Amino acid sequence: MLPLCVPSAIPFWRELQRENFTRIESLADFLELSASLRLHLLKDPRFILNVPYRLAAKMAKNTLDDPLVRQFLPLLEEETAAPHMAEDPVQDKSFRKTKKLLQKYPGRTLIVTTGACAMHCRYCFRKNFPYEVETTGYAAELAAIHSDPSLTEVILSGGDPLSLSDGALATLLLALDKIPHLKRVRFHSRFPIGIPERIDDSFLNLLAQCRKQIIFVIHCNHPKELDTDVIEALKKIQRLGIPVLNQSVLLHKVNDDEATQLQLAEALVNAGILPYYLHLNDPVIGSGHFDVSQQRGEELIRYLQQHLSGYGIPRLVREIPGELSKTVYI
Numbered sequence: 001m002l003p004l005c006v007p008s009a010i011p012f013w014r015e016l017q018r019e020n021f022t023r024i025e026s027l028a029d030f031l032e033l034s035a036s037l038r039l040h041l042l043k044d045p046r047f048i049l050n051v052p053y054r055l056a057a058k059m060a061k062n063t064l065d066d067p068l069v070r071q072f073l074p075l076l077e078e079e080t081a082a083p084h085m086a087e088d089p090v091q092d093k094s095f096r097k098t099k100k101l102l103q104k105y106p107g108r109t110l111i112v113t114t115g116a117c118a119m120h121c122r123y124c125f126r127k128n129f130p131y132e133v134e135t136t137g138y139a140a141e142l143a144a145i146h147s148d149p150s151l152t153e154v155i156l157s158g159g160d161p162l163s164l165s166d167g168a169l170a171t172l173l174l175a176l177d178k179i180p181h182l183k184r185v186r187f188h189s190r191f192p193i194g195i196p197e198r199i200d201d202s203f204l205n206l207l208a209q210c211r212k213q214i215i216f217v218i219h220c221n222h223p224k225e226l227d228t229d230v231i232e233a234l235k236k237i238q239r240l241g242i243p244v245l246n247q248s249v250l251l252h253k254v255n256d257d258e259a260t261q262l263q264l265a266e267a268l269v270n271a272g273i274l275p276y277y278l279h280l281n282d283p284v285i286g287s288g289h290f291d292v293s294q295q296r297g298e299e300l301i302r303y304l305q306q307h308l309s310g311y312g313i314p315r316l317v318r319e320i321p322g323e324l325s326k327t328v329y330i
C-alpha cells in the first residue's frame, strides 16, 4: 500500500496542467488557423480559454469544424444573444444549502468542491460563474450532510473534483467515510479526458481506501476524446470495483449525428464504460449555437436503440429547475 498522504513534490500532472493553452493566439498558431478563420474567434472571452495540450494535439488543423475545436475554442457566436438564454438556467443559486452544497433531489446532494477544471468547455452551464470557492475546508457542507440522515449519496462535482490535490481529496473522503448514513460517493469529472495522468497511484490509492461505494462518472462527448491513454487510466479505476459511467451533452456540430453517437456509445461500452445521460444543452447565455432540439435527441436515441445493446443507450435528459429529478425524455 502506498502512503495515504501525498508526496510533497509537485505531482507530474500539475506540471502538465501548466502546459494548457490559455492564450487564443498561441492555440490559433498551433492549429495553423488561416487569417479568415481567425476572424471568427472571440478574442477576449469572459470564460477564458483553457485547453490541455493533449486535447489540442488531437484537433484537426486549419478548421473550426473539428468536434474538439468546437467544444473548446471561443467563437464570436458566443456573443449572440438569444432571448430564452439565462445566466443561471439551472438556478443553482437558489438551491444552495451552504456555500458549496447544492441539493435539488431527495437522497443525494452535490458538493461544488472547487471552481477549477482541467479544461474550459464553451457550452458549460457554469461558465458565467467562475465559482470562486476556496479549495479546502468543507466544514459547513460536512455538517449539513451529517445532520441529514435521508442522504445516502454525495456527489463530488465542481468545477472538477480532480482539480483538488490528493491531500485535499483525502481529507474530504475521510470525513465522508465517517458519516454512517452515507453509502455512496460519486465523482463527476472530465479531468481524465484532458489529463489522464491525473489517475496516478496516489489518486488510485485514495479511491481504494474509501469505505463507501464509489461511482465514477466521466464526461465525454465525442469518440475522439477517448484514446488508449484515457481508457487505460479509466481501466485502473474500474479494477478497483468502481463502476465508470459517462454523461455527455448533445451539441450541435459536435455529436448531433447518428454516426458519432453510435461510435461514442460503442467506444464507451467496449471500454466497459456505460453511457448514463445524454443531456440537452442548458440554455446558458453564450451557448445557443450548440442547441439541439429535444425531437432530434429522441431520434438519435432511437437510432442507438436499433444498433446497440440496451445497456449502451444513454437516457436523454434535461435539467428543469424545481423538478425533483432530471427530466427523462427517452
Ligand SMILES: *Cc1c(COP(=O)(O)O)cnc(C)c1O
Pocket (backbone or CB within 6 Å): 102, 103, 104, 105, 108, 109, 110, 155, 319, 325, 326
Ligand atoms: C444532476 C444533479 C444530480 C444528480 O442527478 P442524478 O439523476 O442522480 O444523476 C444531483 N444533484 C444536482 C444538484 C444535480 O444537478
Ligand code: SF4
Pocket (backbone or CB within 6 Å): 116, 117, 118, 119, 120, 121, 124, 125, 126, 158, 159, 160, 190, 219
Ligand atoms: S469540465 Fe465540466 S464543469 Fe468544467 S468547464 Fe467543462 S463542462 Fe464545465
